[in-house]
Amino acid sequence: xxxxxxxxxxxxxxxxxxxxxxxxxxxxxxxxxxxxxxxxxxxxxxxxxxxxxxxxxxxxxxxxxxxxxxxxxxxxxxxxxxxxxxxxxxxxxxxxxxxxxxxxxxxxxxxxxxxxxxxxxxxxxxxxxxxxxxxxxxxxxxxxxxxxxxxxxxxxxxxxxxxxxxxxxxxxxxxxxxxxxxxxxxxxxxxx
Amino acid sequence: xxxxxxxxxxxxxxxxxxxxxxxxxxxxxxxxxxxxxxxxxxxxxxxxxxxxxxxxxxxxxxxxxxxxxxxxxxxxxxxxxxxxxxxxxxxxxxxxxxxxxxxxxxxxxxxxxxx
Amino acid sequence: xxxxxxxxxxxxxxxxxxxxxxxxxxxxxxxxxxxxxxxxxxxxxxxxxxxxxxxxxxxxxxxxxxxxxxxxxxxxxxxxxxxxxxxxxxxxxxxxxxxxxxxxxxxxxxxxxxxxxxxxxxxxxxxxxxxxxxxxxxxxxxxxxxxxxxxxxxxxxxxxxxxxxxxxxxxxxxxxxxxxxxxxxxxxxxxxxxxxxxxxxxxxxxxxxxxxxxxxxxxxxxxxxxxxxxxxxxxxxxxxxxxxxxxxxxxxxxxxxxxxxxxxxxxxxxxxxxxxxxxxxxxxxxxxxxxxxxxxxxxxxxxxxxxxxxxxxxxxxxxxxxxxxxxxxxxxxxxxxxxxxxxxxxxxxxxxxxxxxxxxxxxxxxxxxxxxxxxxxxxxxxxxxxxxxxxxxxxxxxxx
Numbered sequence: 001x002x003x004x005x006x007x008x009x010x011x012x013x014x015x016x017x018x019x020x021x022x023x024x025x026x027x028x029x030x031x032x033x034x035x036x037x038x039x040x041x042x043x044x045x046x047x048x049x050x051x052x053x054x055x056x057x058x059x060x061x062x063x064x065x066x067x068x069x070x071x072x073x074x075x076x077x078x079x080x081x082x083x084x085x086x087x088x089x090x091x092x093x094x095x096x097x098x099x100x101x102x103x104x105x106x107x108x109x110x111x112x113x114x115x116x117x118x119x120x121x122x123x124x125x126x127x128x129x130x131x132x133x134x135x136x137x138x139x140x141x142x143x144x145x146x147x148x149x150x151x152x153x154x155x156x157x158x159x160x161x162x163x164x165x166x167x168x169x170x171x172x173x174x175x176x177x178x179x180x181x182x183x184x185x186x187x188x189x190x191x192x
Numbered sequence: 193x194x195x196x197x198x199x200x201x202x203x204x205x206x207x208x209x210x211x212x213x214x215x216x217x218x219x220x221x222x223x224x225x226x227x228x229x230x231x232x233x234x235x236x237x238x239x240x241x242x243x244x245x246x247x248x249x250x251x252x253x254x255x256x257x258x259x260x261x262x263x264x265x266x267x268x269x270x271x272x273x274x275x276x277x278x279x280x281x282x283x284x285x286x287x288x289x290x291x292x293x294x295x296x297x298x299x300x301x302x303x304x305x306x307x
Numbered sequence: 308x309x310x311x312x313x314x315x316x317x318x319x320x321x322x323x324x325x326x327x328x329x330x331x332x333x334x335x336x337x338x339x340x341x342x343x344x345x346x347x348x349x350x351x352x353x354x355x356x357x358x359x360x361x362x363x364x365x366x367x368x369x370x371x372x373x374x375x376x377x378x379x380x381x382x383x384x385x386x387x388x389x390x391x392x393x394x395x396x397x398x399x400x401x402x403x404x405x406x407x408x409x410x411x412x413x414x415x416x417x418x419x420x421x422x423x424x425x426x427x428x429x430x431x432x433x434x435x436x437x438x439x440x441x442x443x444x445x446x447x448x449x450x451x452x453x454x455x456x457x458x459x460x461x462x463x464x465x466x467x468x469x470x471x472x473x474x475x476x477x478x479x480x481x482x483x484x485x486x487x488x489x490x491x492x493x494x495x496x497x498x499x500x501x502x503x504x505x506x507x508x509x510x511x512x513x514x515x516x517x518x519x520x521x522x523x524x525x526x527x528x529x530x531x532x533x534x535x536x537x538x539x540x541x542x543x544x545x546x547x548x549x550x551x552x553x554x555x556x557x558x559x560x561x562x563x564x565x566x567x568x569x570x571x572x573x574x575x576x577x578x579x580x581x582x583x584x585x586x587x588x589x590x591x592x593x594x595x596x597x598x599x600x601x602x603x604x605x606x607x608x609x610x611x612x613x614x615x616x617x618x619x620x621x622x623x624x625x626x627x628x629x630x631x632x633x634x635x636x637x638x639x640x641x642x643x644x645x646x647x648x649x650x651x652x653x654x655x656x657x658x659x660x661x662x663x664x665x666x667x668x669x670x671x672x673x674x675x676x677x678x679x680x681x682x683x684x685x686x687x688x689x690x691x692x693x694x695x696x697x698x699x700x701x702x703x704x705x706x707x
Contacts, residue, residue, distance in 0.1 A: 023322075026488050030320045033308040038320075039487035061490070063586035065453070065483050066675040214532045214539070219472060220413030221525055221533050222510060225518035 006149065007068045008055040011087050012077035015047045017138035021077070022053035024164065025142055029055075031160040032152065035062050050085050075145055076100060077124070077137050088112050098144050098190065100124035100137045105192050120148050122190040124182075131185060132178035143183035144190035154187050233260065237285035239302045243278050248299035250274040254289035263289060275299075309490060312560040316492040323454045323484035326491050327393070327419045327477075328353035330461035332363055333499040336417070337388035337506075340368035340379035345431050346481040347395040347421035354393075373398040377405035377416075384414040385521055387511025389465070391416070395481060396423035396437045403441070406474075410445025410537060412521060415468035415475070415506075418446075419461060422582065422633075423481040424670040432671020433481040435582060438610075439634035439643045445537050447475040447544055448611040452585045454479070454489040456608075459561055462494075465503045466551045471544040473537075480583040480633075482671065494559055502558055541612045548609055565614035567606040568621060570596060574603025576686035577622070578629045579648055581607045584667070584674050588631075591679035602683050607644065615651035622652065625660045627686045627696065633668045635700070642666050642700060661689060661696045667703040678703050 008025075012018030019040040026038035034057050041052035054068040070090045079101040081087060091097065091114070098120045099108050105119040112119070122144045124137035132139070142161070146152045158180060165176045255263040255275065262283040264276045278289075278300075290300040309318045321329065328350050331339065339358075341351040358367040366383075370376045376392050383390035394402060399420060409416045420438055424430040438448055447467060451457035457479040464475040479485055494502075512521060525533055545565060552563040569589050571577055580588050585606035595602035605621060607614075622628055630649075632642035641649065645664040652659040665682060668674045682703070688694040 023488050027320045030309075030318070030490060035309065035490050036320060037487060037489055039482075063453075063589050064676070065480075065487070065583040065586045067673055069675060211528060212532070214535050217529070217532050217536065219536060219540075221411070221521065221523060221529075223520040223523050225520060227520075 004060065005056055005058040005062070006073070007071045008057075008073045008075065008145070009068050009071035009090075010053040010055075010075045010077065011081050011085060012051055012053075012138070013047075013081070014049045014051050016077045017136055018051050018053045018077055021075075021138035021142060022055050024139075024161065025145070026055055026057075027164055028142075028157050028160040029057050029152070031163075032156055034059060037062050041067075050081055071095060073098065073145060073148065075141050077141060079103075082108075082111060088114055091118075093118070096120060096148055098122070098141065098148055100141060102126070117192065120144065120190050120192045122186050124186055127182050127185045127189065131182040132175070139179045140182040140186035143186035143188075146183075147187045147190050154184075158183060232281050233284050234279075234281045237280075237283060238305050239285040239287060240280065240305050241278055241283065241285065241287065241289050241300045242303050243275065244299050244301070247297055248275050249294075249297060251294065251297075253292050253294065254300055257288050257292040258283075259286065259288065260284060311492050313492065313494055313498075313558075315495050315498060316559070317495075318490060318492055320488050321454060321491050322349070322486055322488050323451075323457050323479045324349035324421070324486065325353060326454045326458045326493075327461055327479070328357070329493060330458050330499075331391060331393075331419070332357050333494075333496050334389075334391070334462065334465055334503060335363045335500070336365055336391045336465075338366045338368065338380065338383035338390040339392060340370050340376045340383065340390070341392045341394065342370050342373050342376045342398060344373070344395050344398040346423055346433075346485045347393050347398070347419065349485070350393040350419055350421070373401040374405060377402040377409065380416050380418075381405060381409050381412065381414055384409070384416050385412060385511070386513045387508050389415075389469075389506040391418065393419040393421075395421040396425055396431075399437045399441060400425060403444075406441055406444040406446060408522070409474040411533070413472040413537070413540070415465075415472060417461070417464045417468050418474070418476040419457075420476045420478040421481045421485045422478050430670040431481070433483050433583075434633045434669045434671070435478070435480075436634040436669070438476065438478050439632070439636070441476070442611055442643060445473065445541065446611060447471065447473050447541070447548070447609070449475065449477045449548075449609055450581045450607065451477060451479040451484065452583055452606060454484060454487070454491045455561075457484065458491055458493065459555065459559070459563065460608075462499055462503065463548075463551050463555050463563070466554075467544070467548050469506060470551065471540060471547040473540055473544055478582070483583045498558070502555070544612050545609075545614060548612075563608065565607075565609040565617060566621075567608060569604040569606065571603035571605055571621060571625075573601060575601040575626045576628075576683060576690060577603040577605060577625045578631055578679070578682060578686075579605045579607065579618075579622075579644060580631045581610060581644060582633060584631070584633065584679075587674060587676055588679045591676050591683060594676070594680070595683055600683070600687065610644070613647050613651070615647065615654070618648065619651050619655050619657065622648070622660060623655075623657050627661045627663065627689045629663045629665055629682050629686055631665045631667055631682070631703075633666075635666045635669065640700075645700075663689070663696045664700045665703055666700055669705075672704055674704065 010018040022038040026036040037056040074097045076099045109116040109119045124140040127140045169175045262279040293300045380390045380392045424434045460477040468475040630645040
């Protein structure tokens with residue numbers, strides 16, 4: 001794998017939209033001209049069971065077709081997963097972890113036994129409830145991820161997601177607005 | 193070209209016995225419709241049904257029973273369908289017609305083939 | 308922006324299943340009869356939605372089993388319709404009896420197949436045991452490394468089937484490709500439709516003016532000749548496939564062959580592989596090349612007909628070859644691709660490279676770059692004489 005490739009792992013629970021987030025993120029990134037991959041950890045879909053999904057982003061065509069072993073970024077949609085799943089597995093010291101939580105990054109770093117600079121936190125559930133009206137943290141976490149990656153243009157991402165959601169939810173314009181503002185807020189509110 | 197060959201060979205009784213080669217055969221086992229006409233199965237017969245016109249009441253039980261459609265029928269002068277004979281080209285001599293013919297009538301009887 | 312190869316192409320992100328359904332929408336066959344099964348479910352789910360929405364004029368037959376799906380597809384094809392289906396694993400197994408009938412009647416049925424392990428134990432993940440088992444069914448088998456290939460192969464399959472008068476199945480790896488969103492270049496509907504053209508069967512059952520019998524009994528006097536015809540058709544299909552690939556390249560710019568060589572020409576050690584793991588293996592080859600190790604790869608695209616003579620010519624200079632199968636034939640000896648490669652090499656009388664046999668990834672077991680590298684490591688040792696080549700199947704990433 002060339003160094004240019006970014007690999008992302010999403011942790012969530014069945015029904016929280018970890019797969020949808022990875023797919024939406026990939027489509028959005030494609031619109032910025034990069035090669036992408038998005039795939040779920042394959043398994044039966046059971047509500048509440050821990051699930052993972054993955055992204056690869058690269059300037060070059062992506063040939064590799066195996067699981068992500070050493071993710072550059074890990075996105076945790078549900079903080080309770082930190083008690084049961086090895087969310088830091090394969091993450092090296094340059095890897096970054098973004099958690100949906102109300103705790104601070106130093107609390108999380110201590111809990112996970114990693115460096116504080118690796119941890120980014122955002123209360124995505126709170127943002128989702130306030131903007132979308134339901135606790136679906138996957139879209140706000142997209143905003144947080146874009147911020148932490150740093151090399152992506154948030155406005156471009158927002159435009160692309162808006163286009164994408166417009167075709168999907170053309171009968172529910174408030175859903176689109178809620179999602180867009182949740183991404184914006186998480187982008188602004190994520191802290192290390 | 194190939195198709196025509198198959199058609200010709202299958203339809204011409206004289207050379208039916210010639211076995212076709214791979215290149216002469218149609219692809220996918222396609223066989224022209226109606227080639228059964230060329231199988232004169234009458235030659236398989238060891239017993240032949242003999243129809244007695246005078247006894248026959250043309251109830252057509254034999255006609256409906258014959259597995260090889262060998263009971264010949266035609267409309268008479270009153271336009272009523274009547275039995276006119278047996279098609280010995282295709283009759284295999286199974287005897288169903290004789291068996292089915294009403295016991296009081298006995299218009300069809302089996303006799304040994306004298307070949 | 309990612310550049311398209313075809314001037315009117317469009318770059319989109321789609322999963323393997325989505326893109327195969329998209330190809331089917333563009334092909335717009337007359338009849339699709341299918342019974343959805345994981346991981347191929349989405350293909351027919353999306354396609355049946357196209358039918359329901361009136362986007363395609365195809366007739367969709369929701370059948371009660373895969374056996375019926377294949378039967379209906381065969382019947383539609385015999386009647387003169389361009390017909391397709393999609394399935395996976397147990398579904399393909401249930402079609403078994405009918406697979407041979409499709410090829411025996413020389414019907415150009417096209418099937419999208421998503422590779423999945425066979426029960427028991429029940430498993431939904433990828434391996435190629437399903438289609439490898441069907442390798443002697445008289446179907447042309449085309450394997451896809453990624454979504455782009457699955458899309459391109461589906462489009463080509465229609466022409467191949469109709470020209471070769473043989474059924475074609477196009478496969479992709481279950482979940483790894485079927486559920487992976489990737490970058491795919493799609494071509495405009497009009498161009499795809501024009502490329503495949505209109506289906507004009509020589510003869511068809513609904514042509515009531517020229518009636519014929521199809522599927523009649525064929526005993527010891529004719530069965531053998533008809534089977535010979537199929538054997539010959541399969542041999543000739545190589546040229547058909549290459550011709551279609553040529554037309555495809557001329558039109559859309561993507562080059563396809565019976566197999567793909569990756570850094571093979573000057574290689575000393577090489578692996579032969581099929582499906583999505585070929586992409587992962589190319590990464591391994593690249594890394595080894597960076598270290599100056601002469602590693603190469605041969606990815607089979609067309610497994611049936613098996614391009615034996617050509618492969619021999621491209622492998623004969625290799626010192627040690629590893630053949631990797633994502634299927635175990637449970638023969639007590641060797642796995643499917645290995646057997647074909649070994650037989651091909653032997654048949655020429657050329658002094659063979661040493662060949663070793665590996666089975667990997669059964670039931671979706673992970674195969675990553677490190678696993679592939681460890682195989683090349685072994686091959687290197689065999690070249691140096693440090694290790695002897697194994698004369699039996701070796702299994703990768705299994706707890707023994």
